[in-house]
Amino acid sequence: MTGLSLRDVTLRVADKYLLGPLSLDVAPGAVATIMGPSGSGKSSLLAYLCGTLDPAFAASGQATLDGVALAGLAPEKRRIGILFQDDLLFPHLSVAGNLAFAVPANAPDRQRRVDVALAEAELDGYGERDPATLSGGQRARVSLMRALLAEPRAILLDEPFSKLDAGLRDKMREFVFAHIRARQIPCLMVTHDEADAAAAGGYIMRL
């Protein structure tokens, strides 16, 4: 069975119930949206899937990706990409450096992959630039490209558009969802913006 699958996932913090039990299947190429107010544990759910959940939390239930249980896998072995509302480009690396960081070390054509990603982000020739000199929209595109270059088998979006200017948001949604569909990977988004969910056009779960 392919895609991302959650079965009765429940999160607790200090014996206090936080979220779940939650069951959900996201097929390759589909975008599922979880909507909920802040403090509802949305971000913690994504951290749980990434394997970076704070040890103060306790999780039960099961999550699988392409039929493989995620529990016990180190974050870097899960091949799950994540995007936050901040682009979180590494400020010490150039734009190309940020992209190259994500390309698997043994890939034969690392440089070409970086160039292709730059082109797809409409940032040809920006490789050596300092990320701090890019516009918000440019940085967001680099951030998505960086996540995709790591060849993730699923991608998680944590309020990904909430910090962008209103005018940029629609373009960026289109850009992100198009790339995710093109790669045929499952995507799980958490947000409190109805417009995000509508643009995703997939299953919507409300907490």
Place this chain on the structure above:
Amino acid sequence: MLRLAPVATLLVFLAPIVAGLLSTALPAFGWFPALGGREFGFGIFARLFAQPGLGTSIALTLLTGILATALSLALALAFCAAAYGTNAFARAQRFLAPLLATPHAALAIGFAFLIAPSGWIARVISPELTGWTRPPDIATVQDPLGLAFVAGLMLKETPYLLLTLTAAIGQADLARSLATARMLGYGKFTAWAKVAIPRLYPQIRLPVYAVLAFALSNVDVALILAPTNPPTLSVMIVRWISDPHLDLFMPAAAAGLLQFALVVASIGAWRLGEIAIAHAARDWLTNGERGGEGRLRNASARAALTLLFALAIAALAALAMWSVAQSWRFPDALPDRWTSAHWLREMPSLAAPATTTLLVALSATAIALMLSVLCLENEVRSGKRASKALALLYAPLLIPQVSFLIGVQTLLVRLNLDGGFAALVWAHLLFVLPYVFLALADPWRALDPRYTRIASCLGASPWRVLFAVKIPLLLRPLSVAAAVGFAVSAALYLPTLFAGGGRWTSLTTEAVTLASGGDRRVLGVYAFAQAALPLIVYAAALAVPAILFRNRKGMA
């Protein structure tokens, strides 16, 4: 492996300190077979208390130590009250780092050059104001009350407390509380005293105790500025230990325990004083007294700090001046002829202690950085805040150096490790590590954890995340921590003396030794070199990240 980092760090640390204290205690209570001591008892203490001048020495130690701490703390707090939020506060910040990087001994020597009867200050104001054409016969350095010593300690401890206060201010959300108090009609000074100090003091308590312990037990500043007959207790102990006859070795060990007891009792008394003041101030905090503008208080606090900083800078200038003065007659304000001859002449003999200083400081700093990074990394990965045990890292700053170094020295001799480079580096590490850890911990914990999560999700292993993401992102605080560690090591006197077994001399031990002699020109060369080395390292530490990341605005 990583989980062992805090345990290993503490072992490197505490085991030797405890062993050192125990091995100081054995001879103090009569057990030291090498000198014929085979009976436990209080005989050695009886001999100690029969030593002439001991009572005066204890009184001098307590008086100067407590006075220097109280005055440094009062000045640091008063300056914050008077200047927080003004340009003067920001300007003072810029002086802190260089002042803190300057070794105690160099500042003390420069200060003596300033205030001696034939010092720079007397020269500047003579003969016009004083009528002196020859240096007057008054004791301004090593005065019987130890006031020069107190002032010399304040030159370093006030900036240190100001720095810890600044860090504490950054953590508490004080600006809004202070603004609220001002809106309620409280004067600047009173608002600070009633709103800020009660919240800040608990955060700077440990540094205050460290200052107190240092002021009560330091040796190098006391050798230069404190009275000599009798000297402070720590100096007396070092004198007895250095005595080739070893008659007084066992009483010296007993005095080491006495020194320890003095520090413990003083910290206890200080704590009681805190409680008493807090109790007495309870009503005052809420009695509604607004305290007016307090212009005079503000102005005097600022003036006092300005004077202190000016004295410190003038002290360094005096060192530089003497090191290049060919002839400088009293009461001329400046030398009438300048020369590089002293530097050229001393260069060959300067090379060895300078190399030792550099190598020991670099080694101790490198190890301290590694241990600190591993401990902090373990803390982040395990998701647990460092166990309370890591607070024990501060033990070497609260226990008088001389008390456990006596024991450490005898242990090193027994293990045949004394005088080795490793023993020397390790002795320095004891004091370097706490400061490096302190400098690094807050920035490390404050790094946005999402960078780590993103990097992991991109497939980077924890070690790759550490080396490719965290260390570069934290290069600036790492560099600053390295500079702090270097400065701490370069300034250490007693650990070099005791663990070096007389085989290693550093710029600090040389400068302190020369300070008892007479030649200001040679002393100026050594003390200035001693001060310059950590300052150069500090400048380099700031330059490295600035150059590496000159094209990265996000790293500013």
